[in-house]
Amino acid sequence: MEDVGGDRLAVDAGLRARAARVIPGGLYGHQNVASLPRGYPQFMSHGLGSRVWDVDGNEYIDLMCSYGPVLLGHRHPRVDEAVARQAALADCQNGPSPRMVELAEAMTDSVDHADWAIFSKNGTDATTQCVTIARAATAKRKILVATGAYHGAAPWCTPGPSGVLPEDRAHLIQYRYNDLASVEAAASAAGDDLAGIVVSPIRHDIGVDLELPDPVFATGLRALCDRTGAVLILDDVRCGLRLHHGSSWEPIGVAPDLSAWSKAIANGYALGAVLGRASLADAVRSIYTTGSFWFAAVSMAASLATLQVLDEEDTVGRTVKIGTMLREGLAEQASARGLEVSLSGPVQMPFLSFAGDDTFALANVFAQRSILGGVYLHPRHNWFVSGAMDEDDLARVLDVTESAFDEVAASS
Amino acid sequence: MEDVGGDRLAVDAGLRARAARVIPGGLYGHQNVASLPRGYPQFMSHGLGSRVWDVDGNEYIDLMCSYGPVLLGHRHPRVDEAVARQAALADCQNGPSPRMVELAEAMTDSVDHADWAIFSKNGTDATTQCVTIARAATAKRKILVATGAYHGAAPWCTPGPSGVLPEDRAHLIQYRYNDLASVEAAASAAGDDLAGIVVSPIRHDIGVDLELPDPVFATGLRALCDRTGAVLILDDVRCGLRLHHGSSWEPIGVAPDLSAWSKAIANGYALGAVLGRASLADAVRSIYTTGSFWFAAVSMAASLATLQVLDEEDTVGRTVKIGTMLREGLAEQASARGLEVSLSGPVQMPFLSFAGDDTFALANVFAQRSILGGVYLHPRHNWFVSGAMDEDDLARVLDVTESAFDEVAASS
Numbered sequence: 001m002e003d004v005g006g007d008r009l010a011v012d013a014g015l016r017a018r019a020a021r022v023i024p025g026g027l028y029g030h031q032n033v034a035s036l037p038r039g040y041p042q043f044m045s046h047g048l049g050s051r052v053w054d055v056d057g058n059e060y061i062d063l064m065c066s067y068g069p070v071l072l073g074h075r076h077p078r079v080d081e082a083v084a085r086q087a088a089l090a091d092c093q094n095g096p097s098p099r100m101v102e103l104a105e106a107m108t109d110s111v112d113h114a115d116w117a118i119f120s121k122n123g124t125d126a127t128t129q130c131v132t133i134a135r136a137a138t139a140k141r142k143i144l145v146a147t148g149a150y151h152g153a154a155p156w157c158t159p160g161p162s163g164v165l166p167e168d169r170a171h172l173i174q175y176r177y178n179d180l181a182s183v184e185a186a187a188s189a190a191g192d193d194l195a196g197i198v199v200s201p202i203r204h205d206i207g208v209d210l211e212l213p214d215p216v217f218a219t220g221l222r223a224l225c226d227r228t229g230a231v232l233i234l235d236d237v238r239c240g241l242r243l244h245h246g247s248s249w250e251p252i253g254v255a256p257d258l259s260a261w262s263k264a265i266a267n268g269y270a271l272g273a274v275l276g277r278a279s280l281a282d283a284v285r286s287i288y289t290t291g292s293f294w295f296a297a298v299s300m301a302a303s304l305a306t307l308q309v310l311d312e313e314d315t316v317g318r319t320v321k322i323g324t325m326l327r328e329g330l331a332e333q334a335s336a337r338g339l340e341v342s343l344s345g346p347v348q349m350p351f352l353s354f355a356g357d358d359t360f361a362l363a364n365v366f367a368q369r370s371i372l373g374g375v376y377l378h379p380r381h382n383w384f385v386s387g388a389m390d391e392d393d394l395a396r397v398l399d400v401t402e403s404a405f406d407e408v409a410a411s412s
Numbered sequence: 413m414e415d416v417g418g419d420r421l422a423v424d425a426g427l428r429a430r431a432a433r434v435i436p437g438g439l440y441g442h443q444n445v446a447s448l449p450r451g452y453p454q455f456m457s458h459g460l461g462s463r464v465w466d467v468d469g470n471e472y473i474d475l476m477c478s479y480g481p482v483l484l485g486h487r488h489p490r491v492d493e494a495v496a497r498q499a500a501l502a503d504c505q506n507g508p509s510p511r512m513v514e515l516a517e518a519m520t521d522s523v524d525h526a527d528w529a530i531f532s533k534n535g536t537d538a539t540t541q542c543v544t545i546a547r548a549a550t551a552k553r554k555i556l557v558a559t560g561a562y563h564g565a566a567p568w569c570t571p572g573p574s575g576v577l578p579e580d581r582a583h584l585i586q587y588r589y590n591d592l593a594s595v596e597a598a599a600s601a602a603g604d605d606l607a608g609i610v611v612s613p614i615r616h617d618i619g620v621d622l623e624l625p626d627p628v629f630a631t632g633l634r635a636l637c638d639r640t641g642a643v644l645i646l647d648d649v650r651c652g653l654r655l656h657h658g659s660s661w662e663p664i665g666v667a668p669d670l671s672a673w674s675k676a677i678a679n680g681y682a683l684g685a686v687l688g689r690a691s692l693a694d695a696v697r698s699i700y701t702t703g704s705f706w707f708a709a710v711s712m713a714a715s716l717a718t719l720q721v722l723d724e725e726d727t728v729g730r731t732v733k734i735g736t737m738l739r740e741g742l743a744e745q746a747s748a749r750g751l752e753v754s755l756s757g758p759v760q761m762p763f764l765s766f767a768g769d770d771t772f773a774l775a776n777v778f779a780q781r782s783i784l785g786g787v788y789l790h791p792r793h794n795w796f797v798s799g800a801m802d803e804d805d806l807a808r809v810l811d812v813t814e815s816a817f818d819e820v821a822a823s824s
Contacts, residue, residue, distance in 0.1 A: 022516035024693040029702025046501035066504045089458035092478045092680040104434035122703040136575030160700025163548030167579040268504040270705035281436040288572025290441025291534040293682035
């Protein structure tokens with residue numbers, strides 16, 4: 001294999017060396033490429049539509065979309081225009097701008113279960129608010145969460161235990177995704193202290209095949225909450241607006257009481273939201289939740305433009321179409337080489353895994369060949385198809401994945 | 413008194429009516445004007461330099477600075493230029509941009525105690541990270557916090573108890589600000605389980621006079637941490653960059669182990685930061701903390717420009733000069749009317765209170781007259797002087813406060 005660092009990532013290497021002196025470990029969190037195969041750039045320069053460029057000028061077709069936030073494509077002109085217009089007025093002020101009311105109206109209009117909206121900055125803000133609202137509304141403590149699910153990186157939910165205390169998770173009870181009996185068992189364990197159930201619209205745990213929700217599971221959660229008075233919380237942070245212009249469980253007919261949103265709702269600008277039923281508005285009023293930048297207008301203007309473009313360009317439909325072609329192409333390429341792969345998740349949030357590849361050795365070969373070929377994807381995290389991807393992009397992706405499968409076949 | 417709502421806030425009233433239908437209570441958090449006297453607009457339109465305009469076109473000299481974030485004045489041209497240049501490239505990408513390294517270098521250069529930096533979006537992110545890092549570093553649990561101090565709105569620190577569990581605060585022990593004996597007592601209560609001490613550079617609890625730190629208190633905290641191995645955490649979210657271009661305790665010669673930053677560091681763009689000593693870098697590497705938008709480049713570009721302007725325009729010096737004239741003017745006006753007032757805090761973060769005004773009745777009269785006169789200040793929260801305020805602005809402010817004191821004198 002060719003040199004995967006070297007001259008190709010020379011500027012990146014210089015930045016990494018500088019970063020190592022002033023940022024612990026050089027980087028932290030989900031964008032740290034330390035655990036990815038060599039060849040991934042750590043530092044990015046810019047993006048446009050379906051393409052991104054690293055600091056060395058290498059161009060990639062982007063199948064990660066900034067780990068979810070970029071939905072319509074990078075620097076979508078309609079979003080950029082709305083951002084520039086609002087930035088020329090103000091971002092963070094002594095009070096919100098009219099954009100906040102307009103956005104609350106737009107989101108409650110487009111999401112069936114939503115009677116009200118509150119906004120913040122991060123997905124973790126939103127999921128934490130949901131748990132707090134559920135406890136305030138019910139005056140109960142227990143929250144059910146699926147084993148292995150990711151709901152953010154605050155002490156109560158971060159997957160990393162360092163610095164976190166047992167008390168931070170004292171009243172969480174685990175269930176298994178898509179296993180209604182395990183939810184009923186967890187609810188029984190909670191007894192008369194059950195405040196809420198947190199659930200993702202799909203199972204999208206890191207490093208394992210994605211699972212679509214079994215409608216029996218989803219409707220069973222709804223029935224359990226109706227029976228017990230517990231609050232059903234849909235964590236739509238990663239999926240929201242990618243699967244449906246509305247809550248991600250609307251297509252299967254299950255309405256949560258609360259939903260948490262972030263990532264794609266402002267096409268890459270920092271925004272979180274909680275939407276909920278009227279019956280929970282008093283609980284929202286009772287809690288104290290705020291942030292210095294939560295009422296800032298620019299990301300709300302970006303979100304309003306995103307919601308408009310989503311409809312006008314039929315982004316969900318477009319990403320389903322391209323995502324379907326991508327899945328079919330990948331399946332055919334793998335099959336032609338006798339490679340046993342799993343292609344899971346919604347087609348616009350695909351996950352590829354190789355049979356028996358517990359150490360991700362094959363996934364890493366595939367990812368490394370892809371990044372070197374100019375396709376930015378991830379070996380252990382689901383990918384994202386943006387609305388900017390067209391059939392030419394797809395053809396280029398499939399050219400690269402063909403070589404990547406060749407290399408996997410040669411190495412396995 | 414004239415009609416304080418009515419035609420003057422007609423557009424605002426319309427937006428409030430719409431907001432009431434889609435946002436619980438019409439608004440939440442620190443920017444909710446429900447608890448302010450009538451006459452305050454809820455919704456703001458735009459800002460420029462020292463001025464802000466509400467949605468009805470009423471103009472105000474801004475003494476709140478978006479509750480702290482706006483340091484150099486609204487839409488400072490150098491910050492706006494940096495923002496536009498970065499936004500034309502990218503904001504949130506698959507990895508950070510070079511701005512992150514540049515900003516970590518700039519902040520560790522300008523803050524004495526800082527060997528490294530990590531970034532986030534909110535002040536609450538930063539204070540929560542500090543507590544987590546302290547626990548990870550020490551493998552101990554107890555955190556000392558001052559009674560009445562504000563360190564954010566997550567479950568462990570929010571001043572509103574609704575929806576929060578005793579377990580969220582199980583290992584907090586309170587002390588009294590500027591009372592070293594109370595800190596020693598709290599540390600004794602922690603026994604050999606003391607992870608860290610959180611302290612604000614000044615006492616800036618809501619609704620009470622601000623207190624500058626007693627150097628004996630500050631040096632005593634440092635000595636206690638040196639003796640016990642506890643982590644000294646300076647919550648510089650509200651004060652950072654306003655008092656000093658560096659940590660706010662540098663002028664009194666006390667270096668924390670960790671410091672939390674947000675608000676003013678990007679002149680209104682959403683950014684949080686934790687800075688710390690080299691000895692805590694391994695603890696940072698051990699925790700899992702991240703957010704979808706934490707590596708986004710635009711607010712980091714804004715922060716780099718802010719740090720440059722802060723030096724070049726001597727913003728701290730300018731705000732001290734104008735703040736001193738403001739304090740002297742207010743003191744003289746109050747005294748001339750026989751009003752007993754307290755003017756506390758650093759002059760650039762002033763707080764005005766009236767003797768015996770426990771219900772804020774006089775503060776509300778003062779604030780209402782000020783807002784109607786075109787000066788945006790707050791009756792229970794400290795104000796902020798921006799670098800854009802000049803002597804003409806000050807003269808206009810003092811004209812308005814003169815009438816406001818007249819009205820207080822008439823009503824008391």
